[in-house]
Amino acid sequence: xxxxxxxxxxxxxxxxxxxxxxxxxxxxxxxxxxxxxxxxxxxxxxxxxxxxxxxxxxxxxxxxxxxxxxxxxxxxxxxxxxxxxxxxxxxxxxxxxxxxxxxxxxxxxxxxxxxxxxxxxxxxxxxxxxxxxxxxxxxxxxxxxxxxxxxxxxxxxxxxxxxxxxxxxxxxxxxxxxxxxxxxxxxxxxxxxxxxxxxxxxxxxxxxxxxxxxxxxxxxxxxxxxxxxxxxxxxxxxxxxxxxxxxxxxxxxxxxxxxxxxxxxxxxxxxxxxxxxxxxxxxxxxxxxxxxxxxxxxxxxxxxxxxxxxxxxxxxxxxxxxxxxxxx
Amino acid sequence: xxxxxxxxxxxxxxxxxxxxxxxxxxxxxxxxxxxxxxxxxxxxxxxxxxxxxxxxxxxxxxxxxxxxxxxxxxxxxxxxxxxxxxxxxxxxxxxxxxxxxxxxxxxxxxxxxxxxxxxxxxxxxxxxxxxxxxxxxxxxxxxxxxxxxxxxxxxxxxx
Numbered sequence: 001x002x003x004x005x006x007x008x009x010x011x012x013x014x015x016x017x018x019x020x021x022x023x024x025x026x027x028x029x030x031x032x033x034x035x036x037x038x039x040x041x042x043x044x045x046x047x048x049x050x051x052x053x054x055x056x057x058x059x060x061x062x063x064x065x066x067x068x069x070x071x072x073x074x075x076x077x078x079x080x081x082x083x084x085x086x087x088x089x090x091x092x093x094x095x096x097x098x099x100x101x102x103x104x105x106x107x108x109x110x111x112x113x114x115x116x117x118x119x120x121x122x123x124x125x126x127x128x129x130x131x132x133x134x135x136x137x138x139x140x141x142x143x144x145x146x147x148x149x150x151x152x153x154x155x156x157x158x159x160x161x162x163x164x165x166x167x168x169x170x171x172x173x174x175x176x177x178x179x180x181x182x183x184x185x186x187x188x189x190x191x192x193x194x195x196x197x198x199x200x201x202x203x204x205x206x207x208x209x210x211x212x213x214x215x216x217x218x219x220x221x222x223x224x225x226x227x228x229x230x231x232x233x234x235x236x237x238x239x240x241x242x243x244x245x246x247x248x249x250x251x252x253x254x255x256x257x258x259x260x261x262x263x264x265x266x267x268x269x270x271x272x273x274x275x276x277x278x279x280x281x282x283x284x285x286x287x288x289x290x291x292x293x294x295x296x297x298x299x300x301x302x303x304x305x306x307x308x309x310x311x312x313x314x315x316x317x318x319x320x321x322x323x324x325x326x327x328x
Numbered sequence: 329x330x331x332x333x334x335x336x337x338x339x340x341x342x343x344x345x346x347x348x349x350x351x352x353x354x355x356x357x358x359x360x361x362x363x364x365x366x367x368x369x370x371x372x373x374x375x376x377x378x379x380x381x382x383x384x385x386x387x388x389x390x391x392x393x394x395x396x397x398x399x400x401x402x403x404x405x406x407x408x409x410x411x412x413x414x415x416x417x418x419x420x421x422x423x424x425x426x427x428x429x430x431x432x433x434x435x436x437x438x439x440x441x442x443x444x445x446x447x448x449x450x451x452x453x454x455x456x457x458x459x460x461x462x463x464x465x466x467x468x469x470x471x472x473x474x475x476x477x478x479x480x481x482x483x484x485x486x487x
Contacts, residue, residue: 033363035367036362036363036365036367037359037362037363038362039362039365039366039367039368039369040367040369041367041369041371044371287356287359287360287363288356290359291352291355291356291358291359292352292355
């Protein structure tokens, strides 16, 4: 029992540390890729090619003055970033980084837990994360914040549905809700081949869910100044920021898990393949940000309800037919 | 009755709804090409844009072999200077040697036209390629003889 606890503790620390490192460095990736796409250099001064930039940003975040507006709802204002980062971090629990390995005669699984309802847990907790945005924007007593919060709420609700529909067809193919089981069922053929439409839907809805550009309605810089986090400063802002990039990492690992075969891959060990695929998805997130203009708000709603949800339902029907005809 | 179309057509080239998928992928290809391209910005203090040989930057008062100023304080440069940025106080020794006691160029007033260089009969003043002098006060931009002798030390290195 003690041995189990110690192993679990070490695993938790490693997962937390590695994830925080990835979160910090995805800001570096973002700035670097955006810079290169715009024919600039991006960060170059702090460390080799700006590699220490995330540390400098972190120190800056701690040093900044903390401002709580007078007409803010203080308890909610304080608790909102905590909800946001808490939900993001609790999603890290079920991500399968790799298969079981044997170290010093003990079998160690390279994931924290394997919930039977893993993907359901993801959908549930990521919705709680949007409460962070909504409460934060609502409580800050600012009109931009409030409109950002309204948009965050509407967008999250609209895009949860097609995302869940895309996930359902994956679950139908794999026959399990557990993320580890889904990865194991992809040993031969990745789900992206079996479910191309679901993959497409999941990417679009995921981008909307993590508030990235084409769908960054809640924090549209040009329209809403900064959206729901406009009144936040110092470490509270940094928490929102970390939650956003943590969601990006989780989105990358979910796409990897559900569609790109998780840790499966030739030659290299499992976790290496997992991180290669995850970083490819993160790169895609930044790449499309540098390319696509933002959707108008009504167009976002229209795309969600009139195109993505019917497409998701159609995909489920097609998957069902396919499974009946080929008797899988 | 004949049906007339009263709706003015604003633009015939506007793509219909749902017809924007191909442009999206074109955009992705374009940004990816830029990503692998070479940045056009330069890392300024360490890396510098190439400037022309005839560049007119900060002034230098030349010295001869003995380390004395070539200038004889004739005042031609001060006379020809369009914004009147040059102030010269001459000094004459008993033997007849004449040199400037004070030679002040106000680098804020100066328009870097290079007339002083052309007017000088003794080839005593020239414009160097140094262009990045920074300071905090207006008085610091009034260069005296000491500063005018070595403009190279004002090249900004980022340190």
